[in-house]
Amino acid sequence: MPDMLTSIATVSLGGTLREKFEAISNAGFSGVEIFENDLLSFSGDAYGVRRMADDFGLKIVTVQPFRDFEGMPEPQRSRAFDRAEHKFDLMEKLGTDLFFACSNVSPLSLGGINRAVDDLHELGERAAKRGFRVGYEALAWGKHISDYRDAWEVVRRVDHPAVGIVLDSFHILSLRLDLKVMRAIPGERIFLVQLADAPTLDMNVLSWSRHYRCFPGQGRLPIQEFMRALAATNYGGPLSLEIFNDYFRTAAPAQIASDGYRSLIHLTEGMDTETHKTFAIAPKAPPRVHYDGIEFVEFVANRDTVSDLEKILTQLGFQNRGWHRSKKVNLWTQGAINLVLNSEHKGFAHDYLQSHGTSICAMGLRVDNAQQAHERALAYGCTSNEQAIGPGELHIPGVRTIKDSLVYFIDRYGARGSIWNVDFRLLQEDNAQAAGAGLLAIDHIGQIAPIEQMSSWALLYKSVFGFDAAPQFDIPDPSGLMQSQVIESTNREIRVTLNAAQGRGTLAARFITQYAGSGIQHIAFSTNDIFATLQTLKANGIPLLAIPPMYYDDLEARFGLAPALMAQLRANNVLYDQSNEGEFFQAYTQSLDNRIFFEIVERRGYQDYGAANAPVRIAAQTEILKSHEKFMARLEM
Numbered sequence: 001m002p003d004m005l006t007s008i009a010t011v012s013l014g015g016t017l018r019e020k021f022e023a024i025s026n027a028g029f030s031g032v033e034i035f036e037n038d039l040l041s042f043s044g045d046a047y048g049v050r051r052m053a054d055d056f057g058l059k060i061v062t063v064q065p066f067r068d069f070e071g072m073p074e075p076q077r078s079r080a081f082d083r084a085e086h087k088f089d090l091m092e093k094l095g096t097d098l099f100f101a102c103s104n105v106s107p108l109s110l111g112g113i114n115r116a117v118d119d120l121h122e123l124g125e126r127a128a129k130r131g132f133r134v135g136y137e138a139l140a141w142g143k144h145i146s147d148y149r150d151a152w153e154v155v156r157r158v159d160h161p162a163v164g165i166v167l168d169s170f171h172i173l174s175l176r177l178d179l180k181v182m183r184a185i186p187g188e189r190i191f192l193v194q195l196a197d198a199p200t201l202d203m204n205v206l207s208w209s210r211h212y213r214c215f216p217g218q219g220r221l222p223i224q225e226f227m228r229a230l231a232a233t234n235y236g237g238p239l240s241l242e243i244f245n246d247y248f249r250t251a252a253p254a255q256i257a258s259d260g261y262r263s264l265i266h267l268t269e270g271m272d273t274e275t276h277k278t279f280a281i282a283p284k285a286p287p288r289v290h291y292d293g294i295e296f297v298e299f300v301a302n303r304d305t306v307s308d309l310e311k312i313l314t315q316l317g318f319q320n321r322g323w324h325r326s327k328k329v330n331l332w333t334q335g336a337i338n339l340v341l342n343s344e345h346k347g348f349a350h351d352y353l354q355s356h357g358t359s360i361c362a363m364g365l366r367v368d369n370a371q372q373a374h375e376r377a378l379a380y381g382c383t384s385n386e387q388a389i390g391p392g393e394l395h396i397p398g399v400r401t402i403k404d405s406l407v408y409f410i411d412r413y414g415a416r417g418s419i420w421n422v423d424f425r426l427l428q429e430d431n432a433q434a435a436g437a438g439l440l441a442i443d444h445i446g447q448i449a450p451i452e453q454m455s456s457w458a459l460l461y462k463s464v465f466g467f468d469a470a471p472q473f474d475i476p477d478p479s480g481l482m483q484s485q486v487i488e489s490t491n492r493e494i495r496v497t498l499n500a501a502q503g504r505g506t507l508a509a510r511f512i513t514q515y516a517g518s519g520i521q522h523i524a525f526s527t528n529d530i531f532a533t534l535q536t537l538k539a540n541g542i543p544l545l546a547i548p549p550m551y552y553d554d555l556e557a558r559f560g561l562a563p564a565l566m567a568q569l570r571a572n573n574v575l576y577d578q579s580n581e582g583e584f585f586q587a588y589t590q591s592l593d594n595r596i597f598f599e600i601v602e603r604r605g606y607q608d609y610g611a612a613n614a615p616v617r618i619a620a621q622t623e624i625l626k627s628h629e630k631f632m633a634r635l636e637m
């Protein structure tokens with residue numbers, strides 16, 4: 001297996017050139033494609049860039065872009081060659097040998113394959129004299145050449161050892177071009193392969209490419225088909241990620257670079273045996289494990305808020321079932337739900353409390369092989385979570401995923417038994433109270449992330465955990481839009497709704513600001529009888545989120561529900577939805593500390609999340625938040 005050079009274009013990341021090189025090198029790449037703009041803002045000269053690349057162990061694959069070259073009339077043609085000579089000088093200083101020419105988009109350019117062949121032949125001659133090579137790429141919006149098959153025809157006719165083709169998965173797959181011709185290109189005539197994915201969008205291909213490209217696996221283009229066709233060519237050159245994406249450039253460069261490398265591991269994993277033989281681009285991770293649910297969710301609270309939290313859990317029908325043997329950690333249970341309340345004054349949870357306040361700091365996922373799940377996450381670039389354990393306690397493997405987010409892997413089937421029996425002193429279940437409020441299990445987790453982190457989270461869930469990520473969609477908020485994406489494990493044992501804010505005033509954006517980053521905003525519990533559950537919650541005095549009466553008028557018009565059911569929905573502030581699969585009922589508690597809240601859901605065959613109701617819920621929460629802010633402002637006056 002050839003050891004392929006993996007590379008990423010500097011244009012994919014934000015930051016200074018040094019920050020980019022550092023992030024790229026740390027993430028595991030061996031090469032880098034420099035975008036010329038990045039040189040303009042560098043304080044040293046080209047030799048300095050070369051030294052810096054050397055220091056970070058990065059090979060400069062090429063320097064991009066060279067535009068509007070072939071098919072120009074005079075005097076533009078001569079000028080294009082002068083520009084090329086300048087670029088050769090720069091390449092020499094940078095120590096790179098690949099000249100990268102994109103097909104001409106200038107309205108001045110003249111068509112005709114012979115003209116393009118002549119120009120590229122002359123360029124090849126000039127490049128060869130200086131020991132360089134020329135790679136020619138068809139842009140999907142090129143004026144005369146927009147199809148890789150035409151670019152290949154030009155390169156084939158140029159028939160010069162210093163002239164080859166550049167294949168870019170976006171330009172080829174966005175136009176849905178047939179890959180048959182690609183399979184027949186001899187690998188040594190392909191000088192560079194660029195990889196980019198993209199979501200399915202119905203828009204102009206130029207804007208699509210410039211703003212919405214993403215890493216392989218984050219979008220919907222058939223990248224694996226592209227890789228299979230590439231394998232047939234026996235290509236052995238660099239694989240370079242070239243992503244133009246506005247959000248990527250505002251995110252932390254280290255996060256984006258490691259997402260890029262993670263996407264290559266994921267890409268490798270999805271390859272069939274034949275294709276994988278050709279491309280050893282990244283180390284293979286241990287196989288994915290089976291996830292069968294969320295074993296626990298861990299809250300962190302300080303001395304003041306822990307009692308609020310305990311109060312609301314009691315009102316929700318949870319019972320305090322026990323204490324951790326060596327830590328200030330409580331277990332609260334109901335049905336199959338385990339909630340852990342951590343008020344330690346040291347360790348991860350305490351650090352988390354310091355930076356985020358009262359919040360959900362960790363999740364324990366139940367798997368069939370915790371060790372393997374842990375190893376797999378590490379192979380995918382997560383860092384291991386190490387913490388002190390007391391005598392006789394279980395070691396629970398855990399990883400930090402994105403930022404300080406912590407996930408534990410719980411071996412439900414481990415030889416030493418469940419963590420609750422080993423690490424906790426358990427109380428007898430109070431049978432009189434055992435039914436609680438009829439909450440059965442964790443239906444889903446609602447997570448909020450800054451918009452520039454959204455695709456990082458989706459990739460994490462897809463690759464490390466092997467979950468499915470549905471396409472993103474918009475949810476209106478009174479102050480903007482929320483981007484939403486549903487993540488589900490196989491058989492939906494674990495479900496996450498991932499939301500990100502667009503617009504500073506949105507509820508999601510306020511959460512991000514208040515919370516200082518991404519986090520879990522709500523937990524949805526399932527019940528078999530939402531009205532009975534709400535009856536108990538009301539009796540326990542829990543404040544529910546009030547739904548405006550107009551919502552119900554609209555609901556009545558949309559679904560034509562029976563009057564008795566309508567009355568029940570109204571009386572209990574229950575939101576309702578329907579799909580081909582069935583019916584859905586949901587209600588919300590008011591937020592704790594204006595941040596975390598709980599959702600109660602009853603599914604009757606329905607498998608979605610009531611997205612149509614989300615704007616109503618968000619508007620109602622925003623109302624409360626705003627009146628709270630007014631109240632606080634008055635207090636301060």
Ligand code: MG
Nearest residue numbers: 137168194242
């Ligand atoms: Mg390209």
Ligand code: MG
Nearest residue numbers: 446497524599
């Ligand atoms: Mg929800």
